[in-house]
Amino acid sequence: MAYKVDFDDVERTGLESSSVADALSGLRAHEARYFWNKYRHEFVTSKAGEKPGIVRRVAAILEERDLHLPYEPLEVSDFTVEGVRWSFVFYRNGLEVNVLYSLDDGGKRAVGFKLSQGMDVPTELAGSFKFARQRSKLAGTIRGSYFVIKGTY
Known part of the structure; x- marks a missing residue:
């Protein structure tokens, strides 16, 4: 079932099973606010089990860096806006x-990692990535990193 993320009234819908559900909900709302303010695009998520193709696509791109995330995906989102395809996976660990x-061709292509407030850097990412901090009214302190995609997907 699709869920339109509300960034005015942050809800835990779909993320209740996470140990950092409040922070993860804030992070999801942070993304929704960004896409609304920049593109006037409504951020809609689905349960990961309903759209396994998105999880597989993201996993295939992560394999470019030999990254295999053993975490349970809770929600996903996938859409195209202004010539850019965006795919999101929100995991239970935050x-x-x-x-x-x-x-x-020649446009930006990258994978971003964002850590919910209160979670440790996953061992799969520790040492390989440096995380910058960002403050968000919705999500508290977000730590993030990225890598540029070299392959074609």
């Missing part, structure tokens, strides 16, 4: 992985 993939 991790968000997003893929920015320009549909034009």
